[in-house]
Amino acid sequence: MFDLNESNKVGVLMSVMGQENVTYCESAIASVLEQDFQGEVVLYLVVDGMPSGSIKDLFDKLAGRPDVVVLYSDGSRLGLAARLNQLIDLALMDSEIAYLARMDSDDFSLPSRFERQVQYLLANPTVDVVGTGVIEVDANDRELSYKVMDESDELLKKHIVRKCPFNHPTVMFRRRVFDDGCRYDCSLMNTQDYYLWVELCAKEYVFANLPDLLLRFRIGNNFYKKRGGGKALNDFRAKLFAMRRLKKAGLVNCFYALSILLLRLSPRWLQVFAYRYLRKGVERV
Secondary structure, eight states, X not given: OOOTTSOOEEEEXXXXXXXXXXXXXXXXXXXXXTOOOSSOEEEEEEEESSOOHHHHHHHHHHTTOTTEEEEOOOSOOOOHXXXXXXXXXXXXXXXXXXXXXXXXXXXXXXXXXXXXXXHHHHHOTTOOEEEEEEEEEXXXXXXXXXXOOOOSHHHHHHTTTTSOSSOGGGOEEEHHHHHTTOOOOTTOSSSHHHHHHHHHHHTTOOEEEEEEEEEEEEOOTTHHHHTSHHHHHHHHHHHHXXXXXXTOOOHHHHHHHHXXXXXXXXXXXXXXXXXXXXXXXXXXX
């Protein structure tokens, strides 16, 4: 049960690519607005890039709802980090917002997600960020695998150089993280979530994950393509940054970072095999 004497209002941050698949986007939005959550939810939306006609029509339809705030942009491409920071600043203007949750525009939150995360944060007042497990699905919503992260703050920080501590679209933050001035790095066009986790780790914010599978995470046809080349090099640089920032530049971490870089630059069939079958914490559904 929730404490009725304190606000449990959740602000949900969703940046939508201008040419996003509108069917996926409608499903993602519905999954946020139809949560089995006893508290109040407000969805904050922004388009990154020039919106298609269908995305613009969807936003115009939603703009009149009391539980949706639409931030109209000029059609420029600023990147995910910049757009999320805009939504964070907008959400913080509402003094009743207690938690801020992430959501991607092509994923689907299960109905109990927010309820479970808020209950956990209420029961664990020292935890600042909580994520969940995900069910990975393909472009046609067929289940492929699931991904469950380490649960404890100790393990998440111990392994942060070797693997990202969270499934980014699943996280829920306490408001104080952003009230303290923490933000995504707008100079990054990808890996922005990992850099944020490293900074929060350095500042001793407390992490946790629920083992529950509370989000359907879409692996589209271009998922592995986006993970190669430049993205692989950026991920390698991010791991080097983490080793420096957190003083974790041991031989094992250096070897692991280099091995992952080489794998990410390998033929696609090998990347697909490694992603699906060799990751710790991933099991076939």
